[in-house]
Amino acid sequence: CGFEGWSDLERGNGKLPWKVEFAARWKLLDIRFEAYGKDLIDSVKVNDWVSRKILNFEPPMHVKYEHFIDASRRKFSKSVGNVFTPQMWLKYAPPETLLLLMFKRSVGARVVTPELIPRLWDEAEELEDVYFGRVKIVDERTRSKLRGLYEYIYLLRPPQRPRAHAPFKLLAEMGSVAPAENLREFLEKRLQRYGYKVDEYLLEKAEKARLYAMDFGEVPRAKVKIELEDSEREAIQAIIERVGRAADGEEVQAAIFEEARRRGINPPQLFSKIYLLLLGRPSGPRLGPYLFDIGADRLSEALASISSS
Template sequence: MEEEQQIIGRGTWIDKLADELLQREKSLGRKTDLIRVESGLGASGIPHIGSLGDAVRAYGVKLALENFGYKSELIAYSDDLDGLRKIPEGLPESLKEHIGKPVSFIPDPFGCHDSYGLHMSSILLDGLDKLGIKYKFQRGVDTYKNGLLKDQIHTILINSKKIGEKIAEMVGQEKYQEVVPYFPVCASCGRLYTAIAYEYLADEKKIRYKCSDTTIGSKPLKGCGHEGIADITKDLGKLPWKVEFAARWNAFDIRFEAYGKDIMDSVKVNDWVSENILNFPAPTHVKYEMFLDKGGKKISKSLGNVLTSQAWLRYGTPKTILLLLYKRITGAREVGIDDIPALMDEYNELENIYFGKIKLDNETKVVRSKGLYEYVNLLNPPKVQKPYVNYRLLIQLCKIFRENRIPLVTKKLLEYGTIKESSSEVDEIITLAGNYADDYDIPTKVEIEMDDVSRQVLGNLVSILSSDQEPADLQNTIYQIAKDKGMQPKDLFKMLYQIILASDRGPKIGPLIIDIGRKKIASSISEYL
């Protein structure tokens, strides 16, 4: 039990992971003057919150290492020499002719970048920039063009028989017992996956290949029949994932890389290749679960159920994405835009704990909450607390005021005493909540414990709110309904805040109900009865 209470660094899973990494590096006796962490960025489809998560979490480990006094950098590796396997949902059918070609040689269907691959990478990098993540960008196409992996490729190819047998034994894939684990780009048709390498001429560092029919996923892809020889030091080609990670780790001296459970087999094989073929200890890993959409399906570039950081930031702050990703790493999570109100309020709660406005009894929880807040602020927390307004209150107000929204909502907040003065920070949250109110209207239903008395009291209140006669003083009327039934008025107020704002507190309840609309609130309360 003692062991569990021991606090490492700032008390989060990120610190624990960085500490394990450091202990391992010391036991391996490796130099730690610069510890590189890596995140692989797919460039074959529209990047989503999950793709971003890989880099953001690796950056968290980099921050923790720096916090422990070590120099560290994040390599954001874009796999833009990868071939296009299928057309992602929502993208033009004209991409069909480019299936199997490296994504960096496919024209950008949106017309704004040099290639399809660069377009997709740029969306992800834009997301990282908006979150304040610092990285060194490394393109796959440059890595291969500049021969940065040529020694590793040579070592892998002279051991291809041994590797093929090991892959079959470890994960049951037998294809690399027949073919050499390398895809040249066919000199005739420019495709990658159809160029099947069948012999490595080690002395000349050249690959013999034939562009043959193959299947990608379960779909057939025709080869052009060209037979050629490719030079691994000069001609373009790439290693398959089953061995490429290992080559990268060795070439860039990578000490940490997280991975999603969908590529678990590839990582297992790469660890073996790294240690047994390239004599390079595999990086420390952490496996994370995939994000699911609200229907429980894996968020995926090809399925088109993509939730991008750009879409998210229309409604929530960058801090809410960082909180979502740094809260925890284990467990599959359904994630959607409707999580934003809760994350906005959760961030505020962490801030209140950090600045001592909320006191917790459990010291370990205080340390962890403060540590999480610091990581969400990329270990550069603000010196003073910024003004915050309950996000669900703002959604309700933004539904009332659609025109001239910011000044009118601000005026209400000043009347309620929720804020003392207007500010650019409050304007920003009103804008986000306004976008949410305009695009989504998903009422949040929280679990509320009710006894017979509170049901009666709420029933009486519904009758008064539904009547055409407006009470002279609604605040006092609500107070009196509770008193008459022997219920504490503060308990009734709390219940109403939970129903209206999914929160335990809020502005003065009478004016709030009048502003939102008595009949609308009556209908919301009725759903709980």
């Protein structure tokens, strides 16, 4: 432009060449941490040198990152129309779930899809269980790592006490059949019937899970390997038949114990297998009332799905 003289960086009049821009900004603003994309590796190396040798300022700590990509491993692009923004994510889950996505792995491209939300929210709650000692981790190093991760997803200000937890899939199922009017009352009563101590956190999770179900449909069961003994399969088949004849959830609850003991199966073991079939995890709501609500067909379909896989 032909200008000669001094220009105030803070006024934004002009732009420094790329070989010194980072370094100048680091010293001016006392930057201690600077993440960068892998396409800027050469620029960062040059600016590190300028910062040390010319400006006498130790360059900030660096972390290299890659792009966020969709399920098809394409970069997000407004023109393509495959954008999934943080604001969209936060419609269905709290900020700590998004931070968990970021902190679990610091290298490589990250796939970001709505399908991650249920798993990450449940995983954040598993970290909370470890943090407050609800789940015991024998290995001290592993326990310390998980506790640290929990603290960081809450920006070093974690909750003072553990909250009530329930699987996202269960809450989404409940939300999909909940009436719009008296929504909270419906959710609270059903959660209590399933054996949960209901607090504000759990109700908020249920409400967000309902929004998720309305926008994305059924939450798929987590992919877990399920192996059934012949006796377990027979017991589950008998339970399916009894669910259809039961008068209420308590009758179903009693039937599960009866069918387990009739075949010499430890009841908690059978409960765990049914939870895995329905929710993809070894624990969940009080099973009798839950099975009574969802019906025998759901358990029958889940059993058939592993028979054919």
